[in-house]
Amino acid sequence: MRLGELIGGESGPEVTGFAIDHRKIAPGNIFGAFRGTRANGEDFIPDAVRAGAVAVVARPEARVTGAAHVADPEPRRAFARLAARYYAPFPTTVAAVTGTNGKTSTVELARQLWRLAGHRAASIGTLGVTTADDQVSTGLTTPDVATFLMNMAGLRREGISHAAFEASSHGLAQYRIEGLPVLAAAFTNLSRDHLDYHETMEAYLAAKLRLFSEVVDSDGTAVIWADDPVSSQVIDAARARGLKVMTVGESGEALRLASRTTALLGQTLQVEADGRAHSVNLPLIGAYQAANALVAAALVIATGGDVAQTLGDLARVQPVRGRLERAALTKTCAPVYVDYAHTPDGLKAALEALRPHASERLILVFGAGGDRDKGKRPEMGRVAADFADRVIVTDDNPRTEDAAAIRADVLAGVPDAVEIGGRREAIAAAIAEAGARDVVLIAGKGHEQGQIVGDRVLPFDDVTVARECAA
């Protein structure tokens, strides 16, 4: 494709791709020069042009010489739109999920439900790009818009027709997930996270609402978990845009969760949909997984799935990696679960999910990540104090912070906890003391494969370590 076909004017040079980092510019690329939290991309325009950029998308005030200047007051959005025209076509049925917790689980369950209905489906998010045959990790939930659109186009070339992606608040605020048609968008919940970046809960919610007010197609569907304190604000935003609205949950209308009965390895849900009652056997435990499963089902229904078949297929879903994953049994036969809870609300949800499974103590091992919202640390401590019986505070990706200082922030909310910095030692201690009637929860890292200390990633997998300690 020639530059002129994308930005108008003379045909110009051949465009070879898009990049937002000047170090990744190859000859013929279009460079997106954005002002960020650590750097100003506009400072790298001369370097990008020297490296062969044929056009630069930047604010009108930016100085561009030696390449075309695509000037736009919102350059990230303009860049996303151009990149989407370049990388198209994409899978024909695309759905997005936002919310503080449950995005990864919901996109992954939607992918499985589409597949069970016979479609070639994929999910994109924290676990990477997942298809029936493959899982490729990308590092971030949404790396950058060029990579995102390239991945989507790649899926289409592989014959994928249905794709669900995670819309993180960072991704939405930075226009990292834009430009392609999105038929349905879902909201799971909102609670404290990422205030280091968004600063206030209002700004955090506003970032998420963009999915409904701008990103999803104007004739698309909003699937909204109805039992959250801010659900009505999301419903209002969706209605204001003229979207079809499907609400899900105990107070939902499209899929109404009438009751939930816990079993050892799963649960039975009574769901009302289309005026009929459906009994759903879900092979996942916990209220939070029931919520994610129903939101996923609603997305599948919103994109053409049959109601009874979709709800019936929930009986055949596989667990999501690192979400209440049953990792091991201790020598006393206490189950050890690994979960990705890394917010106060997520931790509460994971502990509540396991409470019915512990006839005696719930033993919790957790920490909090460095270079992330500091205010959530004592709140997570307080949740641990309130909902677990025994707490070991340990390290979880200290990044560039002092690990002991992070633990102290967490311990402020749970002063009775035991402090064991080394994550392996902490897991070993929990497993060693668990009795037959206890349950162990290792929270915070889920599927993660490394402990980030400084700028190094030390190999670490909670599930593997739990198995080694239990053996």
Ligand SMILES: CC(=O)N[C@H]1[C@@H](OP(=O)(O)OP(=O)(O)OC[C@H]2O[C@@H](n3ccc(=O)[nH]c3=O)[C@H](O)[C@@H]2O)O[C@H](CO)[C@@H](O)[C@@H]1O[C@H](C)C(=O)N[C@@H](C)C(=O)N[C@H](CCC(=O)O)C(=O)O
């Ligand atoms: C706070 C945040 O989201 N930062 C992300 C964001 O950075 P930014 O726009 O602020 O960029 P910056 O580093 O200030 O640089 C500004 C611009 O100059 C460019 N640049 C910079 C340096 C240089 O030498 N050359 C150059 O061209 C950069 O590519 C960028 O476009 O865009 C960068 C490029 O895509 C990301 O790498 C970076 O992710 C950082 C590493 C990060 O840790 N992000 C996390 C918090 C994140 O985004 N997480 C969410 C998930 C959260 C969740 O689900 O819980 C995610 O979607 O993954």
Ligand SMILES: Nc1ncnc2c1ncn2[C@@H]1O[C@H](COP(=O)(O)OP(=O)(O)OP(=O)(O)O)[C@@H](O)[C@H]1O
């Ligand atoms: N619907 C929910 N309600 C409350 N907590 C939840 C819900 N879904 C997931 N959680 C908690 O959040 C954790 C992370 O779940 P998941 O990975 O699906 O969320 P996410 O939104 O993708 O997270 P991230 O923002 O890190 O990408 C789970 O392990 C669980 O502890």
Ligand SMILES: N[C@H](CCC[C@H](N)C(=O)O)C(=O)O
């Ligand atoms: N993707 C999220 C969750 C990370 C979970 C936890 N392990 C941490 O490092 O804080 C983030 O980057 O904030």
Ligand SMILES: [Mg+2]
């Ligand atoms: Mg995720």
